[in-house]
Amino acid sequence: MSASSPAPITVALLGGGTVGSQVARLLVDNAADLAARVGAPLQLIGVAVRDASRARDGVPAHLVTDDAASLTARGADIVVEVMGGIEPARSLILSAMAAGSSVVTANKALLAADGGTLYRAAADNGVDLYFEASVAGAIPLLRPLRESLAGDRVEKVLGIVNGTTNFILTKMESEGADYSVALAEAQALGYAEADPTADVGGHDAAAKAAILAELAFHTRVTADDVSCEGITGVTAADVEAARDMGFVIKLLAVAERTLDDSGVIVRVHPAMVPNDHPLASVRNAFNAVFVEAESAGAMMFYGRGAGGAPTASAVLGDLVAVARNRISGGRGPGESTYAGLHVRSIDEARTRYYVNLDVADRPGVLAAIAQAFADNGVSIQVVRQDGHGDDAGLIVRTHLATEGSLRRTVDNLRMLDAVKNVVGVMRVEGEAGP
Amino acid sequence: MSASSPAPITVALLGGGTVGSQVARLLVDNAADLAARVGAPLQLIGVAVRDASRARDGVPAHLVTDDAASLTARGADIVVEVMGGIEPARSLILSAMAAGSSVVTANKALLAADGGTLYRAAADNGVDLYFEASVAGAIPLLRPLRESLAGDRVEKVLGIVNGTTNFILTKMESEGADYSVALAEAQALGYAEADPTADVGGHDAAAKAAILAELAFHTRVTADDVSCEGITGVTAADVEAARDMGFVIKLLAVAERTLDDSGVIVRVHPAMVPNDHPLASVRNAFNAVFVEAESAGAMMFYGRGAGGAPTASAVLGDLVAVARNRISGGRGPGESTYAGLHVRSIDEARTRYYVNLDVADRPGVLAAIAQAFADNGVSIQVVRQDGHGDDAGLIVRTHLATEGSLRRTVDNLRMLDAVKNVVGVMRVEGEAGP
Numbered sequence: 001m002s003a004s005s006p007a008p009i010t011v012a013l014l015g016g017g018t019v020g021s022q023v024a025r026l027l028v029d030n031a032a033d034l035a036a037r038v039g040a041p042l043q044l045i046g047v048a049v050r051d052a053s054r055a056r057d058g059v060p061a062h063l064v065t066d067d068a069a070s071l072t073a074r075g076a077d078i079v080v081e082v083m084g085g086i087e088p089a090r091s092l093i094l095s096a097m098a099a100g101s102s103v104v105t106a107n108k109a110l111l112a113a114d115g116g117t118l119y120r121a122a123a124d125n126g127v128d129l130y131f132e133a134s135v136a137g138a139i140p141l142l143r144p145l146r147e148s149l150a151g152d153r154v155e156k157v158l159g160i161v162n163g164t165t166n167f168i169l170t171k172m173e174s175e176g177a178d179y180s181v182a183l184a185e186a187q188a189l190g191y192a193e194a195d196p197t198a199d200v201g202g203h204d205a206a207a208k209a210a211i212l213a214e215l216a217f218h219t220r221v222t223a224d225d226v227s228c229e230g231i232t233g234v235t236a237a238d239v240e241a242a243r244d245m246g247f248v249i250k251l252l253a254v255a256e257r258t259l260d261d262s263g264v265i266v267r268v269h270p271a272m273v274p275n276d277h278p279l280a281s282v283r284n285a286f287n288a289v290f291v292e293a294e295s296a297g298a299m300m301f302y303g304r305g306a307g308g309a310p311t312a313s314a315v316l317g318d319l320v321a322v323a324r325n326r327i328s329g330g331r332g333p334g335e336s337t338y339a340g341l342h343v344r345s346i347d348e349a350r351t352r353y354y355v356n357l358d359v360a361d362r363p364g365v366l367a368a369i370a371q372a373f374a375d376n377g378v379s380i381q382v383v384r385q386d387g388h389g390d391d392a393g394l395i396v397r398t399h400l401a402t403e404g405s406l407r408r409t410v411d412n413l414r415m416l417d418a419v420k421n422v423v424g425v426m427r428v429e430g431e432a433g434p
Numbered sequence: 435m436s437a438s439s440p441a442p443i444t445v446a447l448l449g450g451g452t453v454g455s456q457v458a459r460l461l462v463d464n465a466a467d468l469a470a471r472v473g474a475p476l477q478l479i480g481v482a483v484r485d486a487s488r489a490r491d492g493v494p495a496h497l498v499t500d501d502a503a504s505l506t507a508r509g510a511d512i513v514v515e516v517m518g519g520i521e522p523a524r525s526l527i528l529s530a531m532a533a534g535s536s537v538v539t540a541n542k543a544l545l546a547a548d549g550g551t552l553y554r555a556a557a558d559n560g561v562d563l564y565f566e567a568s569v570a571g572a573i574p575l576l577r578p579l580r581e582s583l584a585g586d587r588v589e590k591v592l593g594i595v596n597g598t599t600n601f602i603l604t605k606m607e608s609e610g611a612d613y614s615v616a617l618a619e620a621q622a623l624g625y626a627e628a629d630p631t632a633d634v635g636g637h638d639a640a641a642k643a644a645i646l647a648e649l650a651f652h653t654r655v656t657a658d659d660v661s662c663e664g665i666t667g668v669t670a671a672d673v674e675a676a677r678d679m680g681f682v683i684k685l686l687a688v689a690e691r692t693l694d695d696s697g698v699i700v701r702v703h704p705a706m707v708p709n710d711h712p713l714a715s716v717r718n719a720f721n722a723v724f725v726e727a728e729s730a731g732a733m734m735f736y737g738r739g740a741g742g743a744p745t746a747s748a749v750l751g752d753l754v755a756v757a758r759n760r761i762s763g764g765r766g767p768g769e770s771t772y773a774g775l776h777v778r779s780i781d782e783a784r785t786r787y788y789v790n791l792d793v794a795d796r797p798g799v800l801a802a803i804a805q806a807f808a809d810n811g812v813s814i815q816v817v818r819q820d821g822h823g824d825d826a827g828l829i830v831r832t833h834l835a836t837e838g839s840l841r842r843t844v845d846n847l848r849m850l851d852a853v854k855n856v857v858g859v860m861r862v863e864g865e866a867g868p
Contacts, residue, residue: 022729026585026586026729030585030587033587033652033773034585036652036770036772036773037584037585037652037770037772132582138727138729138730138731138733139733140574140577140578140581140582140583140733140735143574143577143578143581143582144574144577144578147574147577147751147754147755148566148574148577148748148751149574149747149751150471150750150751150754150755151460151464151468151471151747151749151750151751151752151753151754152460152747152750152751153464153467218467218470218471278715278736281712281715293572293747294743295456295460295572295743295744295746295747295750296572296737296738296743296744296747296748297572297737297738297741297743297744298737298738299572299573299574299735299736299737299738300734300735300736300737301733301734301735301736302712302733302734302735302736303730303731303732303733303734304730304731304732304733307731309728309729309730309731310729310730310731312729313583313585313586313727313729313730314582314730315585316584316585316586316729317581317582317583317584317585317586319585320581320584320585321581321584324767325764328763328764328765329762329763329764330759330762330763330764330765331762331764333758336470336471338470338471339467339470
């Protein structure tokens with residue numbers, strides 16, 4: 001290298017799995033473009049993996065090590081953490097920052113559990129912390145929230161942030177399949193893991209919801225703050241009832257302000273979304289996040305939420321940003337929790353509901369049921385009666401109501417003689433109006 | 435202000451129209467949030483307008499001046515230019531940069547005509563140039579292209595970037611209205627101006643296409659490089675034919691690489707988009723931009739493309755970013771035209787086409803027409819024959835073909851006895867495959 005060439009920006013990579021090997025490949029394949037865009041070459045100095053004896057596509061063999069601690073201690077300009085999990089990822093990131101390295105991570109679990117510790121270490125050591133790849137893979141989403149909307153006031157975030165569950169729900173909808181059949185298909189195609197709990201239980205989405213909520217509302221939110229319900233209880237009957245009403249069922253991550261503006265509520269659960277809402281047409285393993293802001297209005301960000309190459313693209317975008325900061329002497333945005341809103345229970349959330357009832361087929365049933373809603377202050381938007389005799393059913397959609405008042409309504413409905421069974425209860429999101 | 439408070443970041447605003455007054459309002463209304471997010475207060479030191487005697491909502495009267503040059507010369511930390519037009523905007527921006535001010539602008543016409551001059555002045559003076567609001571209003575789009583995708587390779591950009599034409603086309607589709615009726619409705623509702631040429635002629639979209647193409651392909655692109663066709667020739671019959679085939683017609687801004695990767699082609703024209711493409715459901719005055727990148731795959735950014743408050747939101751996001759740079763000593767991304775690809779003529783573009791023909795109703799017609807396509811190397815994907823006798827029609831959709839070969843095909847078709855009239859020819863975008 002000639003004396004006039006800019007010094008390379010050194011990069012240490014922790015993790016050589018699906019994402020890590022794609023990051024290594026892109027650093028090599030796109031080296032010339034990256035150098036031009038950064039203003040200096042990005043030089044990969046090592047890749048820490050669990051088993052250094054195994055060959056990996058795209059990862060230069062002489063850079064591979066199983067000693068992550070030593071690689072971290074070398075003080076690279078940038079350490080990329082794509083190992084996942086809480087430990088040893090957290091300790092390695094803190095060591096890296098103490099050694100003066102900026103950090104790019106895709107680790108949603110760690111950020112949602114203990115992001116505050118990472119932010120603090122970044123501030124104490126004067127380094128950057130970037131994590132675009134932690135939510136919704138390749139979709140530029142955290143940068144828009146942290147930067148593009150930094151002059152606006154976010155009102156609500158509604159996201160499809162788990163590709164596995166969206167794939168399963170899409171199959172249930174398009175094929176009329178039961179949950180278990182759609183899950184098996186997702187597993188056969190590699191969209192769901194053998195133990196699908198983290199996805200279908202909503203826990204993966206909850207971690208992402210916490211990260212999104214913290215950025216959107218400038219308030220510390222952890223995964224424990226997120227009310228979480230998965231899709232295992234969604235039935236083919238729910239899907240069919242939704243379709244009949246012009247809705248689709250999606251697993252949503254929702255973060256919103258309380259009515260009095262003093263708090264935020266963050267929740268993950270299946271919800272019915274009207275067909276004409278932009279989220280309704282997000283199918284298969286795609287992700288999308290819908291954001292409502294005071295001045296900007298409604299926005300949506302759509303794309304691939306997972307996979308090695310899409311996630312690596314997001315990591316590389318962060319790498320370029322941090323490298324540019326190293327050269328210009330700038331710093332990316334730090335933690336922003338100044339608003340300090342209270343994280344409230346889902347019991348305070350106000351949403352619309354769908355309630356599906358098996359009812360007795362006799363006069364006066366609708367009056368008794370409507371009274372149960374009215375007694376709890378829940379206003380009915382639409383009622384539909386289906387079938388006769390033993391098949392008589394009633395579907396109710398409500399106006400906005402609190403979780404608590406809806407729960408009391410359902411308790412009352414179960415005690416009515418006219419109600420044989422409460423077949424399904426689900427929240428409705430994405431509708432305008434009261 | 436106490437000695438320990440951070441010094442304010444000063445802001446001078448050029449332009450007090452729809453966008454400017456919203457920017458001033460947000461600076462006042464959101465002052466506390468902005469100060470917390472930036473780390474220092476943003477202090478508006480003046481607003482230059484054409485007529486200083488007129489009161490403006492949201493603009494403090496004592497800050498209003500009609501002397502833009504003097505305000506610019508005060509060397510504010512940040513000058514916001516929302517006047518529009520080439521001059522005096524360009525001279526004022528260059529003066530501001532020479533005085534050490536960073537610049538945030540929403541001026542698409544100036545950027546598309548002479549962005550290089552602005553970038554150069556920013557580099558020469560060591561200041562920032564940000565312009566998120568210049569394309570697609572509130573939708574965070576330029577920051578994702580400049581930063582989030584900086585480690586990826588963009589293959590194609592397909593955008594609905596003009597709300598007026600999308601509103602008109604949506605009306606034509608939903609009401610079966612003729613172009614002139616839908617235009618009159620858009621004018622009555624304030625979505626189209628009395629002289630709608632800049633919108634319906636595609637020129638506004640072309641300026642935005644140039645800005646997007648430059649960022650996506652790291653190549654200098656100006657408005658003059660963009661092939662531009664508006665929507666004035668779109669008929670109710672085209673819209674109906676599209677619907678019958680499962681398509682909608684959109685005015686698209688398209689930027690893509692040539693097959694041999696040595697060039698880029700940038701074009702604005704009406705196109706048929708399949709109903710299941712994410713762009714198809716972008717209705718009324720909404721904007722959306724679909725981006726395909728090598729690693730990230732397909733993404734879409736959706737939201738409000740115009741209006742005072744949405745555009746002001748984008749300006750404020752840039753203001754916060756530039757203010758943070760001022761404090762950290764960092765700099766935003768500069769011009770990136772290192773790739774230096776050749777901008778090619780639309781004649782080299784390869785797209786699919788829809789061709790709608792009035793034909794004679796007799797044996798052998800289809801064979802003659804198919805031969806005309808084959809003679810020019812254009813491969814047919816779908817043919818549909820409609821009607822009989824004088825109403826006999828034929829609709830053809832082709833596989834990928836070059837503009838030149840399609841033009842020769844249409845010339846040949848016009849000379850066939852079997853073809854009474856070429857009713858419509860339109861490009862088809864957003865389909866996968868050959």
